[in-house]
Every structure is written in C-alpha cells, then in structure tokens.
Amino acid sequence: MPNSNQPAILVLQDGHVFYGKAFGKIGTTTGEICFNTGMTGYQEVFTDPSYYGQVLIMNNVHVGNYGINAEDLESETVKIRGLIGRNLEDKYSRYKATDSMDNYLKANNIVGIEDIDTRALVAHIRTKGAMNCIISSDILDVDKLKAQLAEVPDMDGLELASVVSTDKEYELGDPSAPLKIAVLDFGVKKNILTCLAERGAHVRVHPAKTPLSRLKEFNPDGYFISNGPGDPAAMPYAVETLKEILEEKKPIFGICLGHQLLALANGIPTFKMHHGHRGLNHPVKNIISGRCEITTQNHGFGVLPEAVKHHDNIEVTHVNLNDESIEGIRLKDRPAFSVQYHPESTPGPFDSRYLFDEFIEMMKAN
Numbered sequence: 001m002p003n004s005n006q007p008a009i010l011v012l013q014d015g016h017v018f019y020g021k022a023f024g025k026i027g028t029t030t031g032e033i034c035f036n037t038g039m040t041g042y043q044e045v046f047t048d049p050s051y052y053g054q055v056l057i058m059n060n061v062h063v064g065n066y067g068i069n070a071e072d073l074e075s076e077t078v079k080i081r082g083l084i085g086r087n088l089e090d091k092y093s094r095y096k097a098t099d100s101m102d103n104y105l106k107a108n109n110i111v112g113i114e115d116i117d118t119r120a121l122v123a124h125i126r127t128k129g130a131m132n133c134i135i136s137s138d139i140l141d142v143d144k145l146k147a148q149l150a151e152v153p154d155m156d157g158l159e160l161a162s163v164v165s166t167d168k169e170y171e172l173g174d175p176s177a178p179l180k181i182a183v184l185d186f187g188v189k190k191n192i193l194t195c196l197a198e199r200g201a202h203v204r205v206h207p208a209k210t211p212l213s214r215l216k217e218f219n220p221d222g223y224f225i226s227n228g229p230g231d232p233a234a235m236p237y238a239v240e241t242l243k244e245i246l247e248e249k250k251p252i253f254g255i256c257l258g259h260q261l262l263a264l265a266n267g268i269p270t271f272k273m274h275h276g277h278r279g280l281n282h283p284v285k286n287i288i289s290g291r292c293e294i295t296t297q298n299h300g301f302g303v304l305p306e307a308v309k310h311h312d313n314i315e316v317t318h319v320n321l322n323d324e325s326i327e328g329i330r331l332k333d334r335p336a337f338s339v340q341y342h343p344e345s346t347p348g349p350f351d352s353r354y355l356f357d358e359f360i361e362m363m364k365a366n
Contacts, residue, residue, distance in 0.1 A: 007137070012131055012133050016124065021113065022137035028137075028138060029111040030055070030132065031132065035056070035057035036056060036298075038279050047072075048189055050256060053081060053229055057084040059122050061086050065093065067097025067098070071096065075189070082135045083111075086115070088101065130276060155230070161208050175202055179364070180203075182206060183204065183223075186208050187229055188227060189227060191344040195343075196359075204220075209238075212248075216248075221251070222359065222366075224254070225254035225257075227258060232257055233301075239264045246265060249335070251363045252336035254339075255338065257299075259340045262338045267307075270301050276300035277340075282296075282297045284319065284327045286318055296341060296342040297340070297341045299340060314332070316329055317337065317339075318339055
C-alpha cells in the first residue's frame with residue numbers, strides 16, 4: 001500500500017461503482033475488465049502483450065510484495081491498461097528486485113486502484129460477464145466517468161495485434177542451427193521465442209502484416225503463429241496469410257490467438273467468451289495421450305466447438321476440464337496444430353513444454 005491516500009473510483013459498464021485508493025499513476029484509464037487467478041507472476045502478466053487493452057484484476061490478496069526485476073519481462077513495456085487489487089504493495093522483500101511495483105506502474109503510466117474487495121468483484125464479473133470499466137484518481141465525479149466510459153469501444157471487433165506487434169524483423173538463436181522458424185508476431189511473449197531458440201532453432205520474428213513472400217525468404221522449416229490481443233475475427237489479413245502458409249504444407253504451431261487464427265483459416269468461427277480464462281491453474285486434458293495438464297491461460301475468445309465437431313479435417317486434441325471448451329486442434333491432412341493455452345508458462349507450471357518438442361520433431365520429420 002503506497003503512502004498516498006488519494007481516493008480512486010472504479011465504474012463498471014453495468015453501472016456498479018467501487019471506491020478505493022489510488023496506486024501507480026494518478027489519472028484515468030479505460031478498458032475491458034478481466035481477472036487473473038494466479039498467486040504469483042504479476043510482472044510477467046503485466047507485460048504480456050495479450051493483455052493489451054484490458055484492465056486487470058489480480059485476484060491474489062497481496063500483489064507487488066516481491067518487487068520488480070529485469071528478468072521477469074515478457075515484453076519491453078507494461079501492456080495492461082489499468083490494475084485493480086485488494087492490497088497493492090510498494091514495499092518488497094526480494095533480493096533480486098530493483099524497484100517497487102508502484103514506481104514501476106508510474107514509470108509505465110499505468111493507473112491503478114487498491115482497497116477493492118476483489119473477491120466480490122471477480123464473483124460479479126463471473127456472473128455478469130466481460131464488460132468495460134473505467135478507473136480514475138483525478139476525476140471523482142461518477143456521472144462524468146460514466147459518460148466517458150460510454151465512449152469506450154467493446155473488445156468484440158477490435159483488431160489490436162498489429163498495435164503490439166514488432167515494427168521490424170529480428171532474430172534469435174544460432175544462425176547456423178539446422179532448423180529455421182518464421183514467427184508471425186501478433187503479440188508474442190519473450191519466453192515463447194526462448195523456448196523455440198533453446199531447442200536448437202534459428203528464429204526470425206516478423207511484423208503482423210508480413211506477406212508470405214517475405215516469410216519464405218527466410219526459407220523456414222516451420223511457421224509459428226503467436227499469441228496476441230483483440231478479436232481474431234477482426235484480422236482477415238492474418239487469416240489470409242495463414243491460408244497461404246497452409247498451402248506450403250510445412251509444420252505450423254499456433255498458440256492462443258494463433259490457435260484461433262488456425263481455426264478461422266479452416267472455416268471454423270471464433271466467439272467472445274463470457275468472461276474468458278486467465279490464470280496459472282486451468283486443467284486441460286490431452287485427448288491423444290489421456291494425460292492432464294495444469295496450464296497457464298489468457299484469452300477472452302475461443303474456437304466454436306460445434307463447428308469443430310462437424311469439420312472433416314480438424315481433430316480436437318485438448319479440452320478444458322472446467323468447461324469443456326476446446327484447448328487444442330490439429331489438421332488431419334498436414335502438419336499443423338495449435339493450443340489455446342500457453343505452454344511457455346511464464347508464469348506457471350511446465351506441464352505443457354512438450355508441445356515445443358513436438359513442433360521441433362515435426363519439423364525434423366518433415
């Protein structure tokens with residue numbers, strides 16, 4: 001809890017109002033409200049590009065208690081639009097930490113609010129579903145905040161991947177490695193790239209709207225379709241590129257948004273989920289092996305199950321054991337597969353890292 005007693009207000013799209021105290025930057029911010037159930041890993045979560053455009057509830061009681069350090073970044077900047085917590089801490093006790101969370105949020109211009117009953121707030125979101133919200137510590141007039149909130153666009157229909165994508169190509173791994181992977185960056189997390197490079201691949205990351213002709217210049221052995229924010233149905237450019245990549249008949253691996261785009265490229269619609277999946281503890285069953293995994297997840301859209309069941313060329317490989325939503329698919333006629341969750345798991349358990357090994361072996365076999 002910072003020293004400031006500056007009041008702050010949280011207003012939800014359905015009219016509910018919550019009063020708390022300011023944390024981070026003094027100001028006003030808006031976005032779609034969502035919640036993460038993880039007890040740790042807040043810095044990795046804040047810097048995950050898939051959270052771009054969202055105001056995040058961290059449901060653990062204490063957030064910020066182990067500070068900030070340079071090792072826990074998933075991108076160069078904080079991507080959330082705002083932060084909500086019960087107790088947001090500016091004091092920390094980790095020897096590797098170099099700064100407090102309060103200073104970190106201020107440096108990244110992130111408005112926060114604490115002293116909120118996050119259990120009640122999360123229960124409300126789980127019941128009512130995803131909605132926009134506004135946090136302010138400089139405007140304390142609820143009517144003015146409601147008027148400003150009414151102008152905020154819904155996440156459904158927003159194309160945000162090109163906003164967070166790299167604006168220039170870059171490479172990782174050994175240039176003399178026997179395998180090359182072309183990555184389409186729609187908001188890729190750093191540890192995904194690390195998981196590919198440390199398995200002996202030379203990786204080149206491309207901006208979101210890179211055409212296949214440029215991807216092919218790298219002469220890749222496989223293509224990786226990354227995670228990212230926003231509505232996949234608002235990305236026809238990416239769907240068309242992926243359709244062209246599929247004609248190459250080279251191995252393809254997609255994660256999260258990449259999973260949804262692979263479905264769209266095969267004529268399977270996506271949909272806006274009621275409140276999404278975000279956290280480090282979501283149980284998923286691998287239908288192929290029969291094994292269960294505890295997974296890291298962050299998505300507000302999903303692949304329509306009914307359409308998958310009636311598709312002759314798509315096989316479901318993973319399902320969520322909480323709600324039976326589709327967590328993985330693969331094509332029957334070519335080496336392409338995807339998962340809805342995050343096997344790079346930062347933060348989170350390592351149960352699903354085998355998927356990177358399967359992608360590497362798929363490229364070797366091809």
